[in-house]
Amino acid sequence: AQKITQTQPGMFVQEKEAVTLDCTYDTSDPSYGLFWYKQPSSGEMIFLIYQGSYDQQNATEGRYSLNFQKARKSANLVISASQLGDSAMYFCAMKGYGQNFVFGPGTRLSVLP
Amino acid sequence: DTGVSQDPRHKITKRGQNVTFRCDPISEHNRLYWYRQTLGQGPEFLTYFQNEAQLEKSRLLSDRFSAERPKGSFSTLEIQRTEQGDSAMYLCASSEQGTSNAMNTEAFFGQGTRLTVV
Numbered sequence: 001a002q003k004i005t006q007t008q009p010g011m012f013v014q015e016k017e018a019v020t021l022d023c024t025y026d027t028s029d030p031s032y033g034l035f036w037y038k039q040p041s042s043g044e045m046i047f048l049i050y051q052g053s054y055d056q057q058n059a060t061e062g063r064y065s066l067n068f069q070k071a072r073k074s075a076n077l078v079i080s081a082s083q084l085g086d087s088a089m090y091f092c093a094m095k096g097y098g099q100n101f102v103f104g105p106g107t108r109l110s111v112l113p
Numbered sequence: 114d115t116g117v118s119q120d121p122r123h124k125i126t127k128r129g130q131n132v133t134f135r136c137d138p139i140s141e142h143n144r145l146y147w148y149r150q151t152l153g154q155g156p157e158f159l160t161y162f163q164n165e166a167q168l169e170k171s172r173l174l175s176d177r178f179s180a181e182r183p184k185g186s187f188s189t190l191e192i193q194r195t196e197q198g199d200s201a202m203y204l205c206a207s208s209e210q211g212t213s214n215a216m217n218t219e220a221f222f223g224q225g226t227r228l229t230v231v
Contacts, residue, residue, distance in 0.1 A: 004155075031216060032216055033216030033217050035219055035220075037222075042224075043202065043224060043225055044222060044223075044224050044225075045156070045204065045206070045220075045222035047219040047220070047221065050217055050219055052216060052217055053216070091155050091156070095216050096216070098169060099144070099161070099163075099168070099169075100146065100158050100161050100169055101146065101148075101156075101158065101206075101220055102158065103148075103155035103156045103157075103158075104155050105154060105155045106153075106154070106155050
């Protein structure tokens with residue numbers, strides 16, 4: 001069975017600063033994908049970034065980067081230069097051979113002006 | 114393409130009634146997923162289809178729940194004899210299959226159907 005753990009129920013960050021959202025995972029699949037989604041108060045799930053288990057380099061997408069440490073089974077999301085619009089719930093998810101997405105409980109990020 | 118579309122956006126029903134939700138995925142996506150999300154929690158997997166075949170069902174999907182994707186395009190999720198515990202947001206998502214069941218195909222979500230059972 002696959003499991004995602006996000007130990008930070010809520011995080012605060014000052015505007016323009018960087019923030020790291022933690023994610024650890026557990027799986028027995030040798031190959032898997034890791035995803036981060038953002039869910040603003042409006043409710044839609046927005047895909048942010050993807051990391052493959054065999055990717056040699058950490059993924060980056062604009063202000064988002066993924067700090068992938070395979071041996072530790074962690075896939076932390078780093079948001080640089082936080083903006084007020086980054087305030088939302090953030091979910092870490094994984095997909096293995098079963099091809100369904102397993103989500104963590106989420107972290108609520110609040111960006112302070 | 115306008116993305117994943119779900120209908121209705123909101124549904125209020127009395128306990129014991131049946132409800133049906135519809136999801137129209139992105140047209141070229143052959144995978145379709147249903148998730149349930151309660152307030153403050155992450156989405157919980159219910160079931161997923163590849164084309165018209167229902168490949169996996171969660172234990173959360175009791176015998177009161179049934180999902181179909183008859184022609185491999187839109188899907189419906191029916192809940193029979195609704196209970197107050199069924200109150201949640203029901204999310205639909207679709208994705209491409211990718212090559213050789215690749216892991217890197219992200220899911221695109223609809224805006225969800227919020228169900229309230231009174």
